[in-house]
Amino acid sequence: MAVRRIGLDIGATEVRVAEVEFSGKSTPATGSGTLIGFAAEKLPRGTVQAGEIVDVTAVGTAIKKAFAGSSFSSKEVHIGVGSAGVVVREIDLPELPMNQLRTSLPFQVQELLPMSTDEALLDFFPTAEREGESTKLLRGMLVAAPKATVSQHILAIENAGLRPVMVDLNAFALMRAQMTDELRSKIVAFVDIGARVTTVIIANGGMPRLVRILPNGGQDVTDAVATALRISAQEADDVKRNMSIGAQVHPDFQAGQDAVTATSRSLFDSIRNTFVYYSGNNPGEQIAQVVITGGGSHLPGLGQFIASSIRLSVSYGNSFARVTIGKKVPRELLTGREAQLPLPIGLAFGEAS
Numbered sequence: 512m513a514v515r516r517i518g519l520d521i522g523a524t525e526v527r528v529a530e531v532e533f534s535g536k537s538t539p540a541t542g543s544g545t546l547i548g549f550a551a552e553k554l555p556r557g558t559v560q561a562g563e564i565v566d567v568t569a570v571g572t573a574i575k576k577a578f579a580g581s582s583f584s585s586k587e588v589h590i591g592v593g594s595a596g597v598v599v600r601e602i603d604l605p606e607l608p609m610n611q612l613r614t615s616l617p618f619q620v621q622e623l624l625p626m627s628t629d630e631a632l633l634d635f636f637p638t639a640e641r642e643g644e645s646t647k648l649l650r651g652m653l654v655a656a657p658k659a660t661v662s663q664h665i666l667a668i669e670n671a672g673l674r675p676v677m678v679d680l681n682a683f684a685l686m687r688a689q690m691t692d693e694l695r696s697k698i699v700a701f702v703d704i705g706a707r708v709t710t711v712i713i714a715n716g717g718m719p720r721l722v723r724i725l726p727n728g729g730q731d732v733t734d735a736v737a738t739a740l741r742i743s744a745q746e747a748d749d750v751k752r753n754m755s756i757g758a759q760v761h762p763d764f765q766a767g768q769d770a771v772t773a774t775s776r777s778l779f780d781s782i783r784n785t786f787v788y789y790s791g792n793n794p795g796e797q798i799a800q801v802v803i804t805g806g807g808s809h810l811p812g813l814g815q816f817i818a819s820s821i822r823l824s825v826s827y828g829n830s831f832a833r834v835t836i837g838k839k840v841p842r843e844l845l846t847g848r849e850a851q852l853p854l855p856i857g858l859a860f861g862e863a864s
């Protein structure tokens with residue numbers, strides 16, 4: 512029996528839904544699938560801010576519309592969270608059966624968290640085993656998501672008449688959708704530059720090692736251009752798409768150009784800091800490649816700017832690395848979005864544990 516899974520990405524600019532079918536021996540964990548459904552619906556500005564749902568009703572309505580216009584085969588969806596309030600840290604814990612380990616998490620990790628464990632949903636994803644001084648240790652990623660963030664997501668889904676079956680971490684989904692055998696053999700930094708959130712996930716051997724969720728993105732560039740040129744955000748969004756970092760521009764646009772360069776540089780500095788932090792904590796582990804996705808990554812000149820500043824190979828990600836595109840999915844919906852859909856597709860690849 513073919514297994515079908517629906518991933519739902521709630522971004523600041525739109526909701527995106529992807530349905531993936533896994534048939535034969537292919538499983539979501541290791542195999543590839545077929546993208547059999549896709550829909551996107553724009554969100555009014557301000558309804559989602561930096562990964563937090565502000566207006567549950569508006570988001571619910573957009574999701575409902577996305578589902579109404581397409582024939583998805585179920586109402587069960589995999590969703591993800593990834594605001595700056597979500598804490599993700601690599602930790603070592605004494606090896607225990609997973610269910611016992613999960614129950615013991617609140618006691619083991621309280622001092623590592625900026626919030627009370629009562630206010631967070633905690634999970635742990637083992638990535639490696641190692642010998643400790645007296646016991647075996649499990650190395651893995653601790654995820655602590657504020658309950659308030661998760662419940663807003665669940666409310667929006669329920670408002671749309673759907674049922675969430677899995678709440679994932681967006682960063683894991685990003686990595687999962689793009690992980691090929693070639694990338695699995697390297698240390699890779701996946702960087703998704705959205706409108707209000709930039710997500711960095713560094714993977715070694717296909718396993719996550721560092722996740723950072725930064726509260727900046729393409730919208731900050733737009734807002735800076737709007738202020739500098741005294742134009743609306745809508746106009747500024749169009750203007751910036753025609754600007755290239757570091758290029759010569761007409762004097763009338765110089766202030767806008769300077770705003771693009773300054774905001775991109777500050778975003779880039781935050782991204783680079785995560786790379787420096789990783790190298791500092793993992794001596795000898797060199798990041799070999801940077802893979803960029805998200806609408807914000809399309810800012811003309813950004814790829815070259817990052818590559819020349821950090822002297823690493825930078826490429827655009829491929830959201831469809833693990834799927835073939837089904838015949839019923841209208842191609843025009845996907846054109847130009849190769850580097851913009853790793854989230855909904857990666858969420859569909861998620862396996863509840």
Ligand SMILES: Nc1ncnc2c1ncn2[C@@H]1O[C@H](COP(=O)(O)OP(=O)(O)OP(=O)(O)O)[C@@H](O)[C@H]1O
Nearest residue numbers: 522523524705706707708729730805806807809810
């Ligand atoms: N061609 C382009 N050039 C420059 N910027 C672009 C381009 N296309 C999209 N963007 C910018 O990308 C951003 C939207 O990116 P994306 O669709 O990945 O965000 P999102 O997933 O909706 O939001 P978030 O991930 O922050 O919740 C906007 O700021 C938009 O201005």
Ligand SMILES: [Mg+2]
Nearest residue numbers: 522523705706
């Ligand atoms: Mg996004």
